[in-house]
Amino acid sequence: MTELIRFAQAGKRYRLGDTFMDALQDVDLGIDSESFVVLCGPSGSGKSTLLNLAGLLDEPTSGAIWMDGKPTAGMGHGQRADIRNRRIGFIFQHFNLVPVLTALENTMLPLQIGGASRREAAVEAERLLESVGLAEHRHKRPDLLSGGQRQRVAIARALVTRPSIIIADEPTANLDSTTAGQIVARMRELNQREHVTFLMATHDESLIQGNASRRLRMRDGRIVEDEVLS
Numbered sequence: 001m002t003e004l005i006r007f008a009q010a011g012k013r014y015r016l017g018d019t020f021m022d023a024l025q026d027v028d029l030g031i032d033s034e035s036f037v038v039l040c041g042p043s044g045s046g047k048s049t050l051l052n053l054a055g056l057l058d059e060p061t062s063g064a065i066w067m068d069g070k071p072t073a074g075m076g077h078g079q080r081a082d083i084r085n086r087r088i089g090f091i092f093q094h095f096n097l098v099p100v101l102t103a104l105e106n107t108m109l110p111l112q113i114g115g116a117s118r119r120e121a122a123v124e125a126e127r128l129l130e131s132v133g134l135a136e137h138r139h140k141r142p143d144l145l146s147g148g149q150r151q152r153v154a155i156a157r158a159l160v161t162r163p164s165i166i167i168a169d170e171p172t173a174n175l176d177s178t179t180a181g182q183i184v185a186r187m188r189e190l191n192q193r194e195h196v197t198f199l200m201a202t203h204d205e206s207l208i209q210g211n212a213s214r215r216l217r218m219r220d221g222r223i224v225e226d227e228v229l230s
């Protein structure tokens with residue numbers, strides 16, 4: 001087991017006029033490859049801020065973030081974007097699918113952006129849609145899919161480039177509790193079968209049961225609890 005991401009005394013301070021707000025403070029954290037880490041805590045506790053730093057979407061204002069044993073601080077925009085494209089998959093609360101593209105075309109998109117041919121992209125995207133149970137819906141556009149099906153397309157799209165880690169920010173917040181449970185169980189299955197690491201934020205702790213390998217709890221920008229679950 002290797003460490004993918006390390007936070008070393010990482011913090012994020014926002015300036016608000018002549019005052020400031022510490023969205024994240026003194027975070028020391030390592031994310032091991034192949035783990036399924038769930039970040040919980042109330043709204044405003046810093047979950048999205050932490051995920052954005054882990055996904056190299058944002059930079060800390062104090063401390064450092066390391067990726068694969070290398071500091072990210074000296075990296076330029078191009079290098080960070082390259083790591084994001086190759087190593088990290090993202091899943092968001094609002095699915096963020098392209099409405100005019102079918103499930104299959106949405107899933108192919110990251111590969112085509114990366115330079116794959118249409119044919120190569122289709123083969124891999126079909127495999128992923130099958131693995132999330134959506135093979136028969138692959139030619140439908142998002143508006144013909146349920147919320148749970150849309151989020152499964154988003155999972156397939158996040159996985160299609162074979163990233164090392166999937167970062168999911170409240171991926172089930174717009175789903176009913178039964179569907180939410182199915183989505184998290186599916187992510188856990190992919191974590192175990194495809195050996196992809198997951199870092200997921202949620203404020204619904206009932207989802208964690210039986211699905212996470214580690215639970216981090218946040219409050220006021222700090223990690224206040226860190227528990228290995230399985």
Ligand SMILES: Nc1ncnc2c1ncn2[C@@H]1O[C@H](COP(=O)(O)OP(=O)(O)O)[C@@H](O)[C@H]1O
Binds near residue numbers: 021046047049
């Ligand atoms: N761009 C920003 N400017 C100022 N404050 C922000 C910004 N983004 C987040 N915050 C503040 O940082 C804190 C943590 O936010 P966030 O990471 O979004 O929490 P969570 O995802 O747990 O709800 C909140 O108090 C939020 O208002």
Ligand SMILES: [Mg+2]
Binds near residue numbers: 169
């Ligand atoms: Mg959030």
